[in-house]
Amino acid sequence: MFTEDWWLDVDGGQRLPVLIQEVHRDRITVAPTAEGAIAKAVDMTAATVLLLPTDRLHQAGR
Numbered sequence: 567m568f569t570e571d572w573w574l575d576v577d578g579g580q581r582l583p584v585l586i587q588e589v590h591r592d593r594i595t596v597a598p599t600a601e602g603a604i605a606k607a608v609d610m611t612a613a614t615v616l617l618l619p620t621d622r623l624h625q626a627g628r
Contacts, residue, residue: 571626572596574614581624584614593617 573581574596584596597613616622 575622
């Protein structure tokens with residue numbers, strides 16, 4: 567589940583592709599991804615912490 571593609575709702579009604587970094591009982595940490603030819607790259611410096619439950623995180627394809 568954590569290696570699947572996820573989208574984060576950001577300002578302006580746009581969605582940003584993210585990967586889940588950490589999951590805790592009350593929060594989740596995600597980082598933006600950049601699709602590449604070989605593998606996904608994650609920007610660890612731009613992590614976002616979301617309090618749970620959240621409606622800003624969506625599984626890709628749903």
